[in-house]
Amino acid sequence: MNSQFKRGIIELCVLKIISEKEQSSFEVIESLGTKIDVNENTIYPILRRLTKNNYFETYTKSSPIGAPRKYYKITSLGLKKLKEFEKEWKHFLNNVLTILGGD
């Protein structure tokens, strides 16, 4: 699968799972890694980029080991972007399924 295309899907998934539950980077990697075949190198950079774009905000929470952990929380802008992404993705998927359905 085209890496650019895959990266777009991962962005959507990252937005979605953080919209459902605020998570740390490691938890995001764990959640995604168990569900889809994902390039582990890309997840943190995506999290960072989405945070820079103000789709996420971060806060820290204490942890039993080491320094406090950084958690990601979706912003209202992030939710808006997620809805847009979901709409585009569903539309795209419907069209693909329509084509494949012809077989």
Add this chain to the structure above:
Amino acid sequence: MLNEFITKLACLLNQYEISDQEKEDIINDYKQMIEDGIERKLPQKTIIEMIGSPEKIVKELGFHHKKSESKRKANGEKLIALSPFISFIIFLILGFTKELWHPGWMVFLLIPITAIIVELSKKGNYMLTALSPFLSIAFFIIFGSLYELWHPTWLIFLLIPIMGIIESKSEMDNKTFFTALSPFISLISFILLQYFTGDFKYSWLVFLLIIFLGLLHEDNRNNKAILFTSLLLSTILYLLIMIIFGNWLALLSFSIFVIAGIYTGNINIDFDGESKVFALMTIILSFASFIGVGYYFDLWAVSWLFLFIIPVSFILKYNKTKPTFTPLSPFISVALLVILGYFFNLWYISWIALLLIPITAIIEDK
């Protein structure tokens, strides 16, 4: 192993022009991820597998400017900024001391050449393609001025698409590479043969190279063998008839290849109703014009331009999307170049017609 990961990551991040705060933030994030992994009692190897490799992470983070590159970029930008002044000084020196105002003005080509070399040396690809228009113009003007050989020196402009194909070789296999080059090789061979032999009547056969190479893309082995054999037979038969009888009807021998094409399904005119009539009429008209004008007026050197009727009329009829003139511009500019050059001996200036291609593309590009 985990410490090595952090050290390596810090070392790689240090190579880039990023703030200390951002660097520290990234390293802390990875330290936290490692601690999360340890907390879950995961083996070190698994943690590393989950968070990735420092090299790939830094690449994915998308930092563009390495520290050394930034210095080089600054020097490069200085050089670009200085190039107009340097060119102007050289131009004045050449003009006042050697009376070389022409072709001394060509030193101004140094300005775009410097910019291209500086900018593309960072990316490391397509530099020759980007430089080829300027090198072609320089070669064309110098060679044309010195030897008054505007024709066939204009062929040097074909260096532009040829370099583009050569520098894109990594994106294609050998078969595609040679097929892509074949129209240019054929055209150059045809023009040179015409020029040096004085309208050699068999020189158009070099265009068969395009078809021969195109046939390599046929997947079916039997079809490939049939098409190759039929094209070879057609060519031999054509040559035999031409040599023995000298009759242009020899061209009909290529009907063997056409029949083989229809038989193997490679020639498949699949139009309906009005479209079928249009397609057939266009093809017949253009081939009839090519052969008729070539034979009766002995104008084979230009009559091949009638074959452009096929793509041009198809573009006009079926291309409903914009841009409108861009797809037509290669045909119009080549036709202008050849007509002005051949009939009015304006080869030294007719090459300007080729500039229509980028100009149209730029105007119509949104």
